[in-house]
Amino acid sequence: MHPYLNIATEAAQAAGKVIRHYQERFDQISVEHKGRNDYVSQCDLEAEQAIIKTIRKYHPNHAILAEETGRQKGDDTSKVEWIIDPLDGTTNFLHQFPQYAVSIAVRENGKLTHAAIYDPVADELFTASRGAGAYLNKFRIRVTEQKSLTDSLLATGFPYHDFSYIDDYLASFKAFMTTTAGIRRAGSAALDLAYVACGRVDGFWELNLKPWDIAAGALLIKEAGGLVTDFNGGEDYLESGNIMAANPKLYKEMAQVIGKTISKERRR
Structure with missing residues (x-):
């Protein structure tokens, strides 16, 4: 295992x-509102x-992009950045819905x-290193070989605080709902992507995500043999927040649905 992955694993745990x-102590958690349907808890912080402390123990000069504390610039000579979501699925966590x-x-x-990506x-x-494959608890994982939308199970995330793109999203949701075996919305994009990587979906x-929601999951899927792109088929999903992922056989059909249902403006 690469030293950086060892550190990521230690930090995640x-x-x-x-x-x-x-x-086991929900009554002790303080919660603040960052915005509409957007929460941060004492647990998140x-x-x-704990993650940052672990990283800084080994690499005090690396850059960090974290959901709650933002970007911390590092030593430009290292050109290494850690992208962190300490608790993806905070709303689930606060409702004791076990998907985070x-x-x-x-x-x-x-x-x-x-x-x-660690599910406590x-x-x-779930772990991956570029060019070295993807793993779940040290066992190699692969995306599915599903060939058709008709028999596929997809995952997605609903808009929850920015509803400006809801019509485009609902159009894509309707199209996938009526052409697949089912759709799941569990509330954690990180786990959804990990589940694509290991073949559970x-x-x-999804639209309008943040880099910390999808960075780790995107690499997992690629290393598990899948495809990950933005809605234009490019690599700008960390910037746009619009992401589509699937095994190579199913990807083309999904891309066609996205192209027909989501406007060019929203696909940027």
Whole structure:
């Protein structure tokens, strides 16, 4: 295992320890509103600090992009950035709905190179390094070989605080709903992407996400043999927040639906 992935794993498990602590102490959690349907809890903040502390122990000069504390510039000579979501699925966590995860990715010279997603409820650790494959608890994982939308199970995320694109989203949702075996919306994009990587769902699409939501999951899927793009078929999903992922056989059909249902303006 690459040293950076070892650190990501250690950091994810440290955050998981914080999350498990609060799983049994919901009455002790303080919560703030960042915006409409957008929350940050004491657990989010402490989990993020546990991750950052772990990274800083080994690499005090690396850059960090974290959901709660923002961007911390690093030593430009290293050109390494850690992309952190300490608790993806905060709303689920606050309602004791057991679908949330820690997500950590490493970006070097602008390319994603390592990823760790940890589900503290199921004790499942998804990991990947560029060119070295993707794993679930040290066992190799692959995307499905599903060939057709008709028999596929997709995952997605609903708009929850920015509803400006809801009509486009609902058009895509209707099209996929009527052409697939089913759609799941569990509330954690990081885990949805991890599930594409390990074959629990065949594909995923969502609009308006943040880099920390999808960076680790995107690398997992690529290393598990899948395709990950923005809605124009490009590589700008971390910037646009629009992401589509599937195995190579199913990707083309999904892209056709996205192209027909989501406007050019929203596909940027």
